[in-house]
């Protein structure tokens with residue numbers, strides 16, 4: 001008789017669907033496959049989206065979100081959760097409550113707007129993100145626009161990233177990654193818990209096909225945490241994975257193409 005296959009760590013994404021397959025739940029599940037964990041999803045919203053932008057968005061009812069979450073967590077179990085597009089205050093509140101009960105590491109990507117500037121979170125939900133979601137995060141991963149939305153701080157350099165990190169940590173996450181991807185020069189992110197500081201530097205790839213970078217980084221961090229890595233190790237591994245995916249990003253459609261989630265599997269062949 002053959003031995004049963006080993007069970008991989010399980011990671012859940014709570015996020016919106018990107019019909020174009022570059023960001024959102026689709027990016028999360030591809031990242032999870034690439035990094036060897038079993039990926040599961042709670043859909044919060046459906047977007048009609050492509051390389052040119054978001055053409056429409058429809059939120060799911062709160063009962064549908066709660067039911068998906070319970071189905072996964074109560075039967076299959078999770079070792080880490082990642083959140084992305086949560087759309088509205090009621091969904092942010094509901095997801096924050098569910099996460100607080102689950103007691104596993106949580107990566108919160110506080111998605112506010114898409115790369116094209118389309119709103120993925122209602123303005124009135126920002127307060128819930130600050131007061132309910134950030135406090136249950138093990139790691140929060142805002143980009144510079146989300147930092148400004150959440151704290152009012154405008155970041156133009158690395159000293160500004162430090163100030164932004166302190167402001168975000170004031171809302172309660174254990175760690176924060178301030179993503180400096182939108183600043184000129186190298187792609188520099190700051191990971192800190194208020195005591196340790198880790199600067200993660202990668203060469204900027206001159207590639208406009210970067211759709212899904214933020215979702216990919218946050219999901220990859222969740223994969224590392226599900227494997228039992230500590231936060232600095234999980235973030236370092238995730239930065240390597242997203243950097244490789246950006247290097248290999250490719251043109252699709254008439255606008256910004258996706259990062260390549262398959263680069264690591266091909267590199268291993």
Ligand SMILES: Nc1ncnc2c1ncn2[C@@H]1O[C@H](COP(=O)(O)OP(=O)(O)OP(=O)(O)O)[C@@H](O)[C@H]1O
Nearest residue numbers: 115143179181182187188203204205212213214215
């Ligand atoms: N051109 C680039 N070359 C290398 N790394 C990059 C580049 N652009 C972004 N990054 C890195 O990608 C990761 C995601 O950062 P970014 O600021 O792009 O997230 P985001 O704006 O939330 O993404 P999105 O909203 O498209 O999902 C960070 O580690 C950042 O430093």
Ligand SMILES: Cc1ncc(CO)c(N)n1
Nearest residue numbers: 016017018023024085114
């Ligand atoms: C559904 C979805 N989630 C997150 C992002 C990130 O910007 C996106 N473009 N779409």
